Amino acid sequence: MSSKRIAYYPKPAGGLDALKASLAALQGQGIVAKGFATLSHANQPTGFDCPGCAWPDRNHHSSFEYCENGVKAVAAEATSHRVTPALFNGATVTELMAQDDYTLESHGRLTEPMRYDAATDRYVPVAWAEAFALVAQHLNALPSPDDAIFYTSGRTSNEAAFLYQLFIREFGTNNLPDCSNMCHEPSGVGMRPQIGVGKGTVTLDDFTKADAIFIFGQNPGTNHPRMLGELREASKRGCKIVVFNPLRERGLERFADPKNPVELMGGETKIASQYYQLRIGGDLAAAKGLIKAVLEQGAQDRKFIAEHTEGFESFMQGVLDEPWADIEAASGLSHSQLLEAARIYITSNATICTWGMGITQHKHSVATIQMLVNLLLVRGNIGKPGAGACPVRGHSNVQGDRTMGIYEKPAEAFLDKLGKAFDFEPPREHGYDVVAAIEAMAREPGKVFFAMGGNFAAATPDTEATWAALRNCALTVHVTTKLNRSHLVHGKEALIMPCLGRTEIDQQAAGPQGVTVEDSMSMVHISLGMNAPASPQLMSEPAIVAHLAAATLTRSKTPWLWLVEDYSRIRDKIAEVVDGFADFNARLKAPGGFYLGNSARERNWQTLNNRAQFKSHRLPEEEAANQLFKLMTVRSHDQYNTTVYGMDDRYRGVWGHRRVCFINRDDLIKLGFGAGQWVDMTSVWADGERTARRFLLVPYDIPAGCLASYFPETNALVPLSAFADEARTPASKSIPVRLSLHVE
Numbered sequence: 001m002s003s004k005r006i007a008y009y010p011k012p013a014g015g016l017d018a019l020k021a022s023l024a025a026l027q028g029q030g031i032v033a034k035g036f037a038t039l040s041h042a043n044q045p046t047g048f049d050c051p052g053c054a055w056p057d058r059n060h061h062s063s064f065e066y067c068e069n070g071v072k073a074v075a076a077e078a079t080s081h082r083v084t085p086a087l088f089n090g091a092t093v094t095e096l097m098a099q100d101d102y103t104l105e106s107h108g109r110l111t112e113p114m115r116y117d118a119a120t121d122r123y124v125p126v127a128w129a130e131a132f133a134l135v136a137q138h139l140n141a142l143p144s145p146d147d148a149i150f151y152t153s154g155r156t157s158n159e160a161a162f163l164y165q166l167f168i169r170e171f172g173t174n175n176l177p178d179c180s181n182m183c184h185e186p187s188g189v190g191m192r193p194q195i196g197v198g199k200g201t202v203t204l205d206d207f208t209k210a211d212a213i214f215i216f217g218q219n220p221g222t223n224h225p226r227m228l229g230e231l232r233e234a235s236k237r238g239c240k241i242v243v244f245n246p247l248r249e250r251g252l253e254r255f256a257d258p259k260n261p262v263e264l265m266g267g268e269t270k271i272a273s274q275y276y277q278l279r280i281g282g283d284l285a286a287a288k289g290l291i292k293a294v295l296e297q298g299a300q301d302r303k304f305i306a307e308h309t310e311g312f313e314s315f316m317q318g319v320l321d322e323p324w325a326d327i328e329a330a331s332g333l334s335h336s337q338l339l340e341a342a343r344i345y346i347t348s349n350a351t352i353c354t355w356g357m358g359i360t361q362h363k364h365s366v367a368t369i370q371m372l373v374n375l376l377l378v379r380g381n382i383g384k385p386g387a388g389a390c391p392v393r394g395h396s397n398v399q400g401d402r403t404m405g406i407y408e409k410p411a412e413a414f415l416d417k418l419g420k421a422f423d424f425e426p427p428r429e430h431g432y433d434v435v436a437a438i439e440a441m442a443r444e445p446g447k448v449f450f451a452m453g454g455n456f457a458a459a460t461p462d463t464e465a466t467w468a469a470l471r472n473c474a475l476t477v478h479v480t481t482k483l484n485r486s487h488l489v490h491g492k493e494a495l496i497m498p499c500l501g502r503t504e505i506d507q508q509a510a511g512p513q514g515v516t517v518e519d520s521m522s523m524v525h526i527s528l529g530m531n532a533p534a535s536p537q538l539m540s541e542p543a544i545v546a547h548l549a550a551a552t553l554t555r556s557k558t559p560w561l562w563l564v565e566d567y568s569r570i571r572d573k574i575a576e577v578v579d580g581f582a583d584f585n586a587r588l589k590a591p592g593g594f595y596l597g598n599s600a601r602e603r604n605w606q607t608l609n610n611r612a613q614f615k616s617h618r619l620p621e622e623e624a625a626n627q628l629f630k631l632m633t634v635r636s637h638d639q640y641n642t643t644v645y646g647m648d649d650r651y652r653g654v655w656g657h658r659r660v661c662f663i664n665r666d667d668l669i670k671l672g673f674g675a676g677q678w679v680d681m682t683s684v685w686a687d688g689e690r691t692a693r694r695f696l697l698v699p700y701d702i703p704a705g706c707l708a709s710y711f712p713e714t715n716a717l718v719p720l721s722a723f724a725d726e727a728r729t730p731a732s733k734s735i736p737v738r739l740s741l742h743v744e
Contacts, residue, residue: 002648004656006676006698012268013221013651014068014228015256019264022071025645029108030080034531038078038503039071041530045591048527051077051155051502053224053640054393056204056519057592067225072638072645076482077501078531081108083483085125088114092121097488100658101458101712102644104483110498111535116490123487123496128539128547131495136552138448138475138493145172145427147446149437152178152406153453154395155502157515157527159570160541161397161404162578163563164452167549169405169415170424170556174431176408179398179641181434182459186360186727187391188402190369194613196606199399201388201598202352203521204230209386212240212348214341215272216283216372217358217733221251221651222637224392228255232269240344243272245358246280246632247662247708248701250651274341279332280630280706281362281734283355285619286331286338287371292319293342294378304380308603308612315374315614322619330619332703350386351376357394358632361733365724367617377612383603393520394641400518403578403596408433414577421576423557434460435720435728441469449491450477452541453499457486458642461718461730464690479544481534484642485712500540504529508543510566515542516588518596524581525593542567628684629667631735633711633718642712649710654698661739662700662708671739675699678742681709683717683735692716694742707737 011017026032041047050070087107093116096104115126115134126134139148150168152161168176180188188198195201207213207230220227232255235241243252252272256263263269278286294300295316305312324335331338345351353372359365373382373389381387393399405414408431415426432440441447442465449456449470460466470476473491480487481501487494500506506513506529514528539547546560553560563569568585575584580596587594599605605612636658638646647656654660661679668674675697682691692714702708711732722731 002655006657007653007655009250009650009653012254012256013251014225014258015268016258016264017650018068018258021650022068025072025075029075029078031075031078034078038074038531046528048502048529050074051396054396054399054520055224055226056521056523058204058229069222069225069640073640074503076105076643076645078503079108081106082534083107083110085112088123093123093488093490094121101485101642102647104485105644107483109481109534110483110496112537113498114496116494118492126495131497132547132551134493134495135450135475135477135548139171139552142448146175146431147444148173148448148450149175149177149432149441151437151449151451151454151456152176152401153451154179154393154398154401156401156452156541157397157517158400158404158524158574159515159567160452160545161401161406162570162574163542163545163549165405166418166422166558167545167553169418169426170422170549170553170558172427174408174410174427174429175437176406177432177434177437178401178406179395179454179459180402181728182730183357183398184360184391184393185729186365186369186724189727190366191373191389193607194370194373194615195382195600196604197598197600199522199598200390200520201382201601202390203595206352206386206388207234210234210239210350210352211386212242212344212351214345214351214353215241215243215245215252216353216355217245218354218356218392219245219249219251219634220392221249221255222635223356223394225251227392228271229257231255231271232257235269235271240273240348241271242341242344243275244278244283244286245275246277246703246706247634248275248277274344276333276337276341277701277703279703280632281364281620282331282333283359284330284364284368284371284617285327286333287368287375288319288322288619289327289331289333289338290342290345291371291375291378292322292324292327293339294346295320297346299346300378301380305378308605309377309614310609310611311614315616318616326619345379350384351379351381352386352388352390354390354392356392358733360724360729361731363722363724363731363734364620365729366726370615371617374614377614382600382612388601391520397517399520399522400516400524403518404574405578417577421573433728435723435730438462438466438469438720441472445472446474448475449473451486452479455484455486455642457489458484458712458715461715461722461732462690462720463712463716465720479541497544498535498538499544500529500533500538502527502529503531504533505531506540508540508565508567513540513567515567516571522596522598523593524596526588542570628736628738629705629707631681631707631709631714631717631737632733633714634708636710639710652700657696658710659695659713660698660709661695662698662702664702664704664706665699666704668697668699673697673739673741679739680742681714681717681737681739683719683737685719685722685736687719687721690717690719
């Protein structure tokens with residue numbers, strides 16, 4: 001671990017340091033030789049899909065289809081470190097709670113199922129059959145199926161997700177909150193009524209044909225580094241890359257491709273043609289300003305608008321009536337900056353708009369996404385080569401899980417087909433999303449909380465309230481590969497069910513099995529593990545679901561254990577139920593899998609009126625400042641979602657720290673504070689104040705009035721009731737806070 005210091009990092013993203021960090025990750029997990037052998041199978045036609053991000057694979061025959069982020073994810077899964085009962089014999093749950101997230105992660109892979117023993121405050125071994133019986137006993141004793149909550153992580157495979165939602169619906173509830181509720185829910189909610197589909201409309205091939213790529217609220221250098229390869233190639237051929245982001249992020253500025261010998265030894269490629277540091281939450285106004293410039297110059301695509309859209313005239317008038325002064329104030333950008341960006345957009349014949357959680361985790365995220373889609377529609381940039389909408393999702397199968405039915409608001413047509421295929425009547429009432437699930441657990445004692453992967457206690461907002469809600473449960477259960485915070489924030493009874501990782505051989509009755517995933521661009525492909533399991537007691541996620549269902553649903557007509565003998569049987573049932581998966585098993589044989597298709601990409605608008613819809617939105621009213629800052633929560637470079645791989649944030653120049661607060665230098669002067677001082681952050685909300693203590697002030701290139709700090713440390717500041725309109729995603733990127741000097 002690095003010594004604690006703040007030191008500017010002068011190099012581009014990637015390069016030799018990315019290779020060094022990758023090697024260090026393998027060394028730290030004690031698997032250098034095994035690690036390189038494992039990585040040679042990553043993202044290959046007969047290998048496993050990287051358990052990191054959901055960015056698609058360009059070349060399925062390349063031996064180097066992974067990145068630093070992926071290496072860390074693979075190393076963490078293939079680690080030589082093990083969590084055996086000895087760890088729990090030596091430490092109580094209370095003692096383990098005192099360890100930080102990095103330390104918990106570093107203990108390694110869980111080796112056998114464990115049950116919480118309240119008398120000793122320790123986890124103790126439990127047989128699988130006993131564990132399944134305990135869950136079944138609790139579930140079947142509930143007054144209503146709706147008293148159970150079933151969470152899903154985006155790393156869950158299609159096969160496991162399909163069986164999981166089937167089990168839950170046969171049990172009798174649609175309580176299926178998932179990680180989408182905390183990240184890209186606004187993308188689907190915003191896009192579906194506008195263009196008829198909630199997924200991105202581009203493929204990787206479009207990145208080779210775009211004249212311009214507009215990037216909003218996204219940091220690919222840390223969150224999905226393989227995207228930098230596409231941006232590098234686009235930049236080198238002359239594509240304009242226009243970035244809107246409050247923070248200066250190295251991966252959006254400069255990149256050195258570790259696969260390129262020249263760049264590996266000191267060369268680099270400029271990524272952003274223009275970089276606009278708008279204020280936090282200013283993206284809606286910025287997009288509206290770009291549209292206003294297009295309309296004022298008469299540069300809209302009149303033919304496309306007339307043939308394919310509805311609502312343009314009233315939308316146009318609303319945009320033209322918006323004063324430039326209001327747009328500038330709300331965006332934090334000048335008139336000249338907005339016109340400069342608009343000129344690039346107008347001169348581009350094909351433009352991609354891409355965005356991440358810097359857009360989705362705001363109160364006005366749905367309106368912002370619809371304004372970005374308006375921006376594309378006004379010049380006909382959906383449904384032609386090199387153009388379209390590209391929401392970039394995080395976890396490797398978060399999009400696939402939703403396709404498989406992991407959704408608290410299922411479509412009636414999906415439920416009809418599911419019921420027909422398995423001969424039962426699915427519940428129709430909508431279930432809980434993440435926020436509603438936390439509220440329900442807090443309000444009503446005795447619920448059962450079951451998590452298929454993830455780290456719910458660390459990923460969720462309003463930490464104190466969420467933890468209290470989980471502790472209010474009669475039973476909490478976690479299917480997982482490694483120990484994390486959620487296993488220590490438990491109900492009255494608790495189970496840890498260790499599962500196979502994606503790099504491991506999944507041996508079932510019919511032989512080794514593969515699972516499938518869907519990436520951010522709707523490509524579905526198979527994943528085949530190649531390592532021996534970390535322990536002979538591990539079960540696969542599909543097998544865990546099947547055994548739990550068999551133990552719980554004693555009258556079910558579904559042959560649960562037969563289905564998991566051969567996963568092709570599960571895929572045959574998926575083909576019966578899920579649109580786009582006809583001949584599922586046969587289509588998987590193509591290298592790289594198959595494309596699900598996208599109706600909007602074909603300009604087939606599956607909206608109420610069979611036309612793409614312009615959606616009007618006023619600029620948000622600015623709340624009174626009252627000396628408050630806007631805080632955005634971010635990941636460090638040594639982190640993926642809630643998994644902390646190390647304590648460094650290389651590109652931002654932070655070494656050995658995590659409790660830091662990035663702040664504008666002028667704001668430091670105005671406050672009378674200095675770099676290196678420790679502060680407390682207090683969020684101010686209608687229901688009261690929340691404080692996170694002892695953060696190091698770090699001057700950074702960020703707009704005045706804006707702060708940034710890492711999660712999950714700052715999740716405690718996000719009120720449970722602060723969420724996106726319509727989508728209810730926690731507004732973790734725009735938290736009103738004040739700073740005060742920390743007193744020891």
